[in-house]
Amino acid sequence: MMGKTGNRSRAWLNRLAACAALAGAASASIAGQPCHYSVEIVQHLCGAPNPNSPTFGQSISANGTVAGYYWDCVTDSDNSRSFIWPVGASMQTITLPTGTALMEALGLNDNGWIVGRMNLSNDTFSDLAFLYHDGQVINLGTLPGGTHSEANAIANDGTIVGWWGNLGTGIPTPSEAFRWTNGLMIGLGPILQTAASKAYDISENGLITGWVGDADNTDAHAFILNGSRVTILPVIEGGFTSEGRAINSSGNIAGYGRRQGPTGNTIFGAFVWINGQMITLGVLPGFTHSNAYGMNAHNQVVGGCSPGVHGFVWQDGVMTDLNDVIQTSIPSFTMRLARSINDAGQITGDATTQNGTVVVRLTPIAQFADLTGDCAVGPADLAQLLSQWGQCPGRLPCAADLNADAIVGPADLAQLLAHWG
Numbered sequence: 001m002m003g004k005t006g007n008r009s010r011a012w013l014n015r016l017a018a019c020a021a022l023a024g025a026a027s028a029s030i031a032g033q034p035c036h037y038s039v040e041i042v043q044h045l046c047g048a049p050n051p052n053s054p055t056f057g058q059s060i061s062a063n064g065t066v067a068g069y070y071w072d073c074v075t076d077s078d079n080s081r082s083f084i085w086p087v088g089a090s091m092q093t094i095t096l097p098t099g100t101a102l103m104e105a106l107g108l109n110d111n112g113w114i115v116g117r118m119n120l121s122n123d124t125f126s127d128l129a130f131l132y133h134d135g136q137v138i139n140l141g142t143l144p145g146g147t148h149s150e151a152n153a154i155a156n157d158g159t160i161v162g163w164w165g166n167l168g169t170g171i172p173t174p175s176e177a178f179r180w181t182n183g184l185m186i187g188l189g190p191i192l193q194t195a196a197s198k199a200y201d202i203s204e205n206g207l208i209t210g211w212v213g214d215a216d217n218t219d220a221h222a223f224i225l226n227g228s229r230v231t232i233l234p235v236i237e238g239g240f241t242s243e244g245r246a247i248n249s250s251g252n253i254a255g256y257g258r259r260q261g262p263t264g265n266t267i268f269g270a271f272v273w274i275n276g277q278m279i280t281l282g283v284l285p286g287f288t289h290s291n292a293y294g295m296n297a298h299n300q301v302v303g304g305c306s307p308g309v310h311g312f313v314w315q316d317g318v319m320t321d322l323n324d325v326i327q328t329s330i331p332s333f334t335m336r337l338a339r340s341i342n343d344a345g346q347i348t349g350d351a352t353t354q355n356g357t358v359v360v361r362l363t364p365i366a367q368f369a370d371l372t373g374d375c376a377v378g379p380a381d382l383a384q385l386l387s388q389w390g391q392c393p394g395r396l397p398c399a400a401d402l403n404a405d406a407i408v409g410p411a412d413l414a415q416l417l418a419h420w421g
Helices: 004-026 379-387 410-418
Strands: 037-042 055-060 066-072 076-085 100-108 114-120 128-133 136-141 148-154 160-165 176-181 184-187 196-202 208-213 221-226 229-232 243-247 253-260 266-274 277-280 289-295 301-306 310-315 318-321 334-341 347-353 356-364
Touching (some): 037 347, 076 114, 128 160
Parallel strands (some): 055 100, 176 196, 289 334
Antiparallel strands (some): 055 066, 066 076, 066 100, 160 176, 208 243, 289 301, 310 318, 334 347
């Protein structure tokens, strides 16, 4: 039976947890200084006469593993090859199946399963979606009448999303979003009720985003599909399209849209949809366009600004040029495009160096008492500390044990509050 002291302690913790919840409701995170990052790079090496091959990171898993593709050493982009780059290991090329001319990895889950597009040597089809796991490549094919399919994302339960269509005649569809589960590809057109669509991402609780409309460059609207319920988002402010490129389990999405420029040109503008509100991200100084491609559970967003292309990270209403917060001595390094960000804040994409285009893995440089990896100490960190209150498992220091005495208690709380902000 818990004594009076235990009851008072538990009541105190409950009140503190309630305060943390209220603080979190008022401000989902504390706006602090932007993260600073250490950098790792890798590039496919070809040998003479072209010693280096452009290499592109597309997706990063929870543990920091990266998947992407590089251009063939002889024919460049005509024959891409997929790779996986685990933490602490070298880049590993995925062997092309017999009869396959190219493979481009686009999505990765936490089990190391990869999806993307591949092209068959006989070129009967344009590209076909594939799934790679446990050393095997599975051709996902298309629905009847299709000449093309592309898999863009895969959840940890193996559900895949992408799109298929007939790129020649447009019949039965120029593009239709699909969901692939347990060997079965299902077109989402009847649920989305639109002439054309594409799906780009799926969250761990099954939410899907992409675009619906006649075409992505004319009238597309971003959507959120939750089971059979569809939410159609507005176009970007002052624009004529929107499309979702990333979604988290809270139903928040990141993407971009198009608007007409002063000379009739098209300008791309990044946005986030958070708690039912569309927020324009703007652009980095000196740039015209912005595109958002990745988003994590903390609503941190990554993408790129162009022309000239600099990668950015957006958090708490502030867009930061990643080149301003990367600590590296790599000659002529420029972070060109950020494609994906995991919940630990690690980022992948590509950068240019004196040796050409390389894959990048950025890791936030730890800030004391930042338990969530969002480079700020606030309500989310307090909630995590309270959830670990008491003796650490195995009587060994745990994540919220800031003073390393194997107990999460008042001393750790005092240190967290001292670093708040």
